[in-house]
Amino acid sequence: MIIRDSVSLTGSFDREFGEQTFSSASEFPFASDPSLWGTLELVRLNRRFVSVVALEDRQDLPIWSWSSTSTSHCRTVPDTSRQIDGHAAGQYFQQPVAGGYLASLVDQALADVNRNVRKAQIGSTSSWRARFTVKRLSDS
Amino acid sequence: MGLQIWIDTRDTHNIHRASRFCQRFAFLPAGAGRQFTEPSADQMIIDRARENAHPIRPGQLGIQVQNRADSYRLNAFYPRRA
Numbered sequence: 001m002i003i004r005d006s007v008s009l010t011g012s013f014d015r016e017f018g019e020q021t022f023s024s025a026s027e028f029p030f031a032s033d034p035s036l037w038g039t040l041e042l043v044r045l046n047r048r049f050v051s052v053v054a055l056e057d058r059q060d061l062p063i064w065s066w067s068s069t070s071t072s073h074c075r076t077v078p079d080t081s082r083q084i085d086g087h088a089a090g091q092y093f094q095q096p097v098a099g100g101y102l103a104s105l106v107d108q109a110l111a112d113v114n115r116n117v118r119k120a121q122i123g124s125t126s127s128w129r130a131r132f133t134v135k136r137l138s139d140s
Numbered sequence: 141m142g143l144q145i146w147i148d149t150r151d152t153h154n155i156h157r158a159s160r161f162c163q164r165f166a167f168l169p170a171g172a173g174r175q176f177t178e179p180s181a182d183q184m185i186i187d188r189a190r191e192n193a194h195p196i197r198p199g200q201l202g203i204q205v206q207n208r209a210d211s212y213r214l215n216a217f218y219p220r221r222a
Contacts, residue, residue, distance in 0.1 A: 029187075030146070031146075031186070031187050032157075032158065032186060032187035032188040032189075033156045033157075034146070034148040034150075034152075034155060034156070034157075034158050034162050035153055035154055035155060035156050037146050037148055
């Protein structure tokens with residue numbers, strides 16, 4: 001794989017929806033400043049499932065979803081019993097995964113992140129994890 | 141168009157310059173192949189980085205795209221070893 005110049009692809013631009021960024025928008029130099037990046041927690045429960053826990057200010061609004069190689073059902077289970085970093089977990093998603101390590105964000109979830117999310121977390125147990133924290137633009 | 145992912149494995153949130161522990165990937169639903177219609181997954185450099193991340197070998201990044209009438213669904217695969 002060739003590492004190539006990134007000038008032509010700075011930002012995440014959609015021809016229909018415009019720029020959709022995960023945390024900081026184009027007012028911030030996120031392309032070069034890692035301190036502006038969100039923190040993401042991804043945890044693989046086992047070989048077949050990935051769980052997603054999203055924390056948000058508005059618990060009725062799912063902000064995060066998870067796509068897998070399987071196009072079969074995706075069920076959403078409220079999991080308000082969990083406490084992560086002192087916040088109640090808003091939504092709990094579980095979806096079959098055929099294997100591998102994947103990160104495919106649902107487009108409409110991205111549009112909600114900047115508006116509603118202060119802190120979010122994906123994850124739960126075992127083998128690998130990454131965490132994400134999303135700041136409000138006004139907090140930056 | 142597409143999805144870009146920046147990854148910083150240093151677990152620090154106050155360093156403003158990328159290092160070899162920072163990686164950037166682009167997953168595009170089209171743009172590869174002779175007709176530029178095949179999906180593309182590639183590693184990219186990070187602006188102003190002190191040093192570039194270890195290159196990902198060809199084929200280690202995977203991508204699947206399902207084109208729909210008004211949208212697409214993209215699955216991206218990133219190797220844990222990277």
